[in-house]
Amino acid sequence: MKHLLDTPFDAHLILRKKKALRRELLGQGGLLDKRIAILGGSTTADVLDMLELFLLKGGIRPVFHESEYGRFAEDALYENPELDAFRPDVVYLHTSYANLTRLPAAADTPEDADRLLAAELARFAEIWDALERRHGCLIVQNTFEPPLLRLLGSQDMVDHRGRTNFVTRLNLGLAEAAGKRKDLLLHDLNYLAARLGLERWHDPAFWHAYKYALSAEALPHLGHSLASLLLAAFGLTRKCLVLDLDNTLWGGVIGDDGVEGIKLGQETAQGEAYQAFQAWVRTMRERGVLLAVCSKNDEENALAGLAHPDSLLSPADFAALAANWEPKHENIRSLAKAMNIGLDSLLFVDDNPAEREIVSAQLPEVAVPDLGQDVSEYPRLIDASGLFESVGLSTDDLKRSRFYAENSRRTEHEARFADYGAYLDSLEMTAEIGPFQPVHLERIAQLTNKTNQFNLTARRYSLAEIRAVAENPHMLHLSGRLTDKFGDNGLVSVLIAEVQGQSLDILLWLMSCRVLKRGMEDAMFDAVLAQARARGLSEIRAEYLKTPKNAMVAEHYARLGFTLVGRAENGDSRWQLTLSEAAQPKNTHIRTLP
Amino acid sequence: MTQAEIIERIQSILRDVLDLDDLAVSRATTAPTVDGWDSLAHINIIVAMEKDFGVRFALGELEDLKNVGDMVDLVLRKTGG
Numbered sequence: 001m002k003h004l005l006d007t008p009f010d011a012h013l014i015l016r017k018k019k020a021l022r023r024e025l026l027g028q029g030g031l032l033d034k035r036i037a038i039l040g041g042s043t044t045a046d047v048l049d050m051l052e053l054f055l056l057k058g059g060i061r062p063v064f065h066e067s068e069y070g071r072f073a074e075d076a077l078y079e080n081p082e083l084d085a086f087r088p089d090v091v092y093l094h095t096s097y098a099n100l101t102r103l104p105a106a107a108d109t110p111e112d113a114d115r116l117l118a119a120e121l122a123r124f125a126e127i128w129d130a131l132e133r134r135h136g137c138l139i140v141q142n143t144f145e146p147p148l149l150r151l152l153g154s155q156d157m158v159d160h161r162g163r164t165n166f167v168t169r170l171n172l173g174l175a176e177a178a179g180k181r182k183d184l185l186l187h188d189l190n191y192l193a194a195r196l197g198l199e200r201w202h203d204p205a206f207w208h209a210y211k212y213a214l215s216a217e218a219l220p221h222l223g224h225s226l227a228s229l230l231l232a233a234f235g236l237t238r239k240c241l242v243l244d245l246d247n248t249l250w251g252g253v254i255g256d257d258g259v260e261g262i263k264l265g266q267e268t269a270q271g272e273a274y275q276a277f278q279a280w281v282r283t284m285r286e287r288g289v290l291l292a293v294c295s296k297n298d299e300e301n302a303l304a305g306l307a308h309p310d311s312l313l314s315p316a317d318f319a320a321l322a323a324n325w326e327p328k329h330e331n332i333r334s335l336a337k338a339m340n341i342g343l344d345s346l347l348f349v350d351d352n353p354a355e356r357e358i359v360s361a362q363l364p365e366v367a368v369p370d371l372g373q374d375v376s377e378y379p380r381l382i383d384a385s386g387l388f389e390s391v392g393l394s395t396d397d398l399k400r401s402r403f404y405a406e407n408s409r410r411t412e413h414e415a416r417f418a419d420y421g422a423y424l425d426s427l428e429m430t431a432e433i434g435p436f437q438p439v440h441l442e443r444i445a446q447l448t449n450k451t452n453q454f455n456l457t458a459r460r461y462s463l464a465e466i467r468a469v470a471e472n473p474h475m476l477h478l479s480g481r482l483t484d485k486f487g488d489n490g491l492v493s494v495l496i497a498e499v500q501g502q503s504l505d506i507l508l509w510l511m512s513c514r515v516l517k518r519g520m521e522d523a524m525f526d527a528v529l530a531q532a533r534a535r536g537l538s539e540i541r542a543e544y545l546k547t548p549k550n551a552m553v554a555e556h557y558a559r560l561g562f563t564l565v566g567r568a569e570n571g572d573s574r575w576q577l578t579l580s581e582a583a584q585p586k587n588t589h590i591r592t593l594p
Numbered sequence: 595m596t597q598a599e600i601i602e603r604i605q606s607i608l609r610d611v612l613d614l615d616d617l618a619v620s621r622a623t624t625a626p627t628v629d630g631w632d633s634l635a636h637i638n639i640i641v642a643m644e645k646d647f648g649v650r651f652a653l654g655e656l657e658d659l660k661n662v663g664d665m666v667d668l669v670l671r672k673t674g675g
Contacts, residue, residue: 012645015638019613045634209637209653216641 005057006369007385011220018049025056030548032234032460037065037088039072041099042213050223051092058231059344069211072099076127084134089462090230091131092140096189096213097147097167104161113160121173132183136464138233140185140226141178143171145193145214148202182442182463185233185391192225193218195384228386234460235450238367238387239341240319241284242332244350245295245302248375249281249313250274254305255297265310273376278312280379285317289388290404292320292335294348296355299323319404328355329362339404340513342452342549347387349378399490403514406486413486424519424589426485431520432593433480433493433527436470440479443491447510452549454521455510456542456556461496474499476535478527482515482590489515493524497540504532506542509556522586525560529583539578546571560586595673600647600666607642611635621663647673 001024004014014021036051038044048064055062065086067075072093075083100120104113124141131139144167156162171190178186193201196218203215214222231237246253251263251270263271264278285291291313295302302323306315315321320338322331328350336343343365350356351373360368371381382388410427417423436444441463448461461469469475480493492512498505506528511521532540542557544550554571558564561583562575577583605619612630625631631639643665644650649672659665 012642016607016610016642016645018638019611023613046638205650205653209656 002057005053005224007224008381009220009224011217014050014053014220015046015216018053021053022049022056025053026061028056031056031059031061032236034060034062034230034234035065035087035089036062036230037067037083037086037091039067039075039091039093041070041072041093041095042207043069043211044094046212046216046219047094047222050219051226052223053220054224054227055230058227059236060227060231060234073123073127077130080134088135088137090138090140090233091135092187092226093127093142094213095142095144097144098207098213100144100167100170103163104166106161108161110160113166117166117169117173120170121177124174125177128177128181128184132181132464136468137183137462138185139183140187140229141174142187142189143174143191145189145201146198148198185229187226187229189222189225192221196221224386228389229391231386232389232391233449235446237389238289238347239345240290240292240339240347241281241382242292242294242335242346242348242366243281244348244352244355245293245297245305245323247351248349249278250305250308250311251375254301259304259308262305262308264308271310273374275310275312277375277378282312282317284388287390290319290339290341291317292339292346293318293323294328294331294335294350295323296325296328297323327358327362329359332359332363332366340407340516347382347385349382351375403487403489407514409486410484421589427518427589428485429518429590430483430593431480431523431590432483433478433523436466436477436479438470440491441466441470444479444494447491447494447512448508451510451512452547453513453552454516455508455547455550456506456553457508457545458547458550459508459545461508469496476504476528476531478524478531480520480524480527482518482520484518493520495524495528497528499535499537500541502538504528504535504537504540506540509542519587519589521556521560522588523590523592526585526587526592529579529585532579537579539576541565542575542577544573544575595670597666597670600669601662603646604643604662604665604669607639607646611638611642619662621661621666623662624660643669649673 001017001021004010004017004021038048044066048066052062052064065083065088072095102116102120104116128139131137146167147163150156150162150164152159152162156164157168159165175186178184201214201218206212206215243249251274252261254262264274265271266275281291293302302321303315305311306313320335322335324331332346332348333343336346343363347367347369348356348359349371356368356370359366367387369381369385371378413426414423417426445461445463445466448459452458469477476497476499478495479491481491482489492515494508494510495506496508498507528540542562544554544557546554557575562577565574565576567573601619601621605617608619608628609615609617612628612635614629617628625636640651640656647669649669651668651672655668659668
């Protein structure tokens with residue numbers, strides 16, 4: 001039944017079946033627990049239910065706290081033991097136009113309107129400050145939807161007393177604040193209402209009867225949009241577009257029609273639509289989404305198609321390419337492996353329903369949307385799925401495609417060495433390992449939320465929690481960056497440990513899969529060892545907490561010479577290393593800088 | 595639409611919204627006698643009825659629905675049947 005939640009969805013059907021949907025989704029395993037407080041300026045019951053459904057679908061099991069009706073400001077600003085005890089990971093302020101109580105009046109001067117605007121922005125800044133101070137969690141703030149009624153028609157946008165003008169300026173002010181505050185995430189309700197249409201978004205009767213600030217039909221759209229944003233904030237988005245070629249990136253079948261025969265370019269409407277899709281795919285690549293090809297074709301033909309003079313994509317734009325006659329689900333599995341990303345990071349686009357069917361049946365983790373037969377709709381439908389939602393472009397996002405291109409050069413290079421150790425030495429690697437630096441805190445928090453495979457405990461940290469770790473003298477924290485002769489891999493490893501008497505307890509150890517099997521974990525181990533010795537400690541204690549995705553590090557501590565202390569039935573294990581004896585540095589291939 | 599057809603469709607809505615697969619209702623059924631039919635669920639029931647019967651209830655029309663029979667009569671009135 002959970003396919004009812006796939007976009008484009010039937011909003012009314014979701015509302016009607018919400019209980020059964022919830023029951024089904026709660027039955028899944030491997031969900032990430034998050035605590036979400038909804039502080040509302042209007043009724044939030046179905047906002048909560050809809051948000052819950054789409055979060056469950058995306059892999060988060062939320063626990064909620066709801067404010068009393070309409071008390072979002074009071075709950076944030078004043079002493080609130082209940083909210084304190086709840087310890088939210090996220091506070092969502094469910095506010096909308098109905099909560100703008102002081103709008104410019106007919107007699108107001110432009111200066112009056114400016115004052116009202118500044119007062120409204122200051123009121124929200126006060127709320128965010130209080131939430132940051134008290135809870136140090138992620139705050140989600142809506143933009144305001146445009147009112148349905150305009151006092152002055154089109155001039156409502158021009159005149160300082162116009163409500164459209166006021167809301168627009170307010171939204172720009174909120175956006176500016178969100179750009180500056182690291183814990184504040186803007187949810188663009190304004191866009192969402194415009195996409196659905198203001199006449200469908202607003203429902204005055206629904207407001208008067210039940211104090212919902214949006215229509216019933218809009219509720220699932222709100223839940224979906226919010227969930228997409230939160231899933232992105234916790235790193236649960238797709239990272240890679242896997243694309244079919246024939247009738248997806250161009251019209252026609254290249255094996256039959258030849259390079260001259262495929263439809264691509266400005267000559268025909270169809271060719272133009274395929275080229276427009278390619279142009280959109282290229283912008284996705286530029287913002288950090290990986291591209292891969294999965295096509296039933298001879299590789300020679302696939303490459304010829306991408307070399308078409310009107311093709312906007314070239315083979316070099318793809319992180320991996322599979323053009324052969326093997327079943328697509330097998331190719332997709334190999335592609336994921338070659339790129340070192342999980343199947344749940346992939347979205348597969350294919351015009352052929354039979355191919356989509358087999359991929360979604362064999363690889364349920366892969367998103368396989370039914371985009372129909374009209375390629376001109378593909379960008380809109382993929383965009384509206386929210387599966388590539390972002391919480392802002394990091395420098396790493398912009399470099400990602402380059403990292404992967406460099407990785408394939410490393411792989412070619414590796415093939416020339418008989419001995420793996422000699423290959424590692426030839427990479428001329430340098431690691432910079434040291435305590436957390438202020439400029440890296442955001443990237444570190446992002447890594448704790450996105451890294452699933454090489455992650456010993458999979459503990460997730462918010463930016464505020466990372467900041468607290470960095471400031472706590474009882475905590476040992478290390479981040480590592482790895483550079484080699486092919487380029488800079490960026491910040492790729494994080495370790496957090498706590499001093500407990502004579503022991504050092506490792507709470508978190510993760511590494512990006514981008515640098516697997518390069519000896520970086522040994523370099524990190526040496527750094528911990530040195531730090532523990534410098535502090536005069538006698539042992540290191542560590543644990544492996546099993547998740548559905550981190551099997552690759554189950555024996556990580558055994559490999560480093562730790563002794564097994566205990567193994568639980570669920571696969572978790574505890575380890576210990578005494579510092580006096582044989583605990584020796586491990587790293588031999590990486591030059592380290594302090 | 596006959597009364598029986600309307601009851602049938604309301605029953606199906608109640609089964610979905612309340613997640614009670616074998617719920618059976620009659621004209622005399624009232625909200626307090628049905629598991630989970632509280633004021634929040636009632637909103638979902640009304641929204642689902644509006645969609646299903648293609649009608650829009652006016653604010654005043656919803657205030658004195660005492661039982662399923664009243665809901666049936668309201669739908670009959672709105673659909674002109």
